[in-house]
Amino acid sequence: MADLNTARTFDPSDPQQVAEREKQLKIRALQQEKLLKEQLAMPAGRNYYWDQLSACHIFEGTGPMTEADANFFLGERNVGLRLLADIMRASPDALVLMLKEQGNG
Numbered sequence: 001m002a003d004l005n006t007a008r009t010f011d012p013s014d015p016q017q018v019a020e021r022e023k024q025l026k027i028r029a030l031q032q033e034k035l036l037k038e039q040l041a042m043p044a045g046r047n048y049y050w051d052q053l054s055a056c057h058i059f060e061g062t063g064p065m066t067e068a069d070a071n072f073f074l075g076e077r078n079v080g081l082r083l084l085a086d087i088m089r090a091s092p093d094a095l096v097l098m099l100k101e102q103g104n105g
Contacts, residue, residue, distance in 0.1 A: 056080020057077045
């Protein structure tokens with residue numbers, strides 16, 4: 001199986017290449033979900049992801065700020081929301097446990 005980052009040019013009009021790319025992406029997604037589940041099964045992993053979510057401001061509202069600051073804040077928040085969605089997909093029970101461990105559940 002070729003890596004997604006190989007030098008070969010991808011031809012989206014080639015059904016065989018499209019099927020192979022979809023297969024590679026599905027395998028990658030399953031591997032990433034498995035890794036996330038393993039990390040969330042450990043207290044240290046849950047603490048790490050809690051810190052990342054907190055740093056991305058997903059538990060905060062926006063206050064008065066300049067347009068540039070708001071854009072930066074919302075960019076960080078977007079990353080955090082994507083991470084939260086990954087966590088919820090991989091292990092919703094771990095998210096509930098994370099909230100309890102942080103005194104929020």
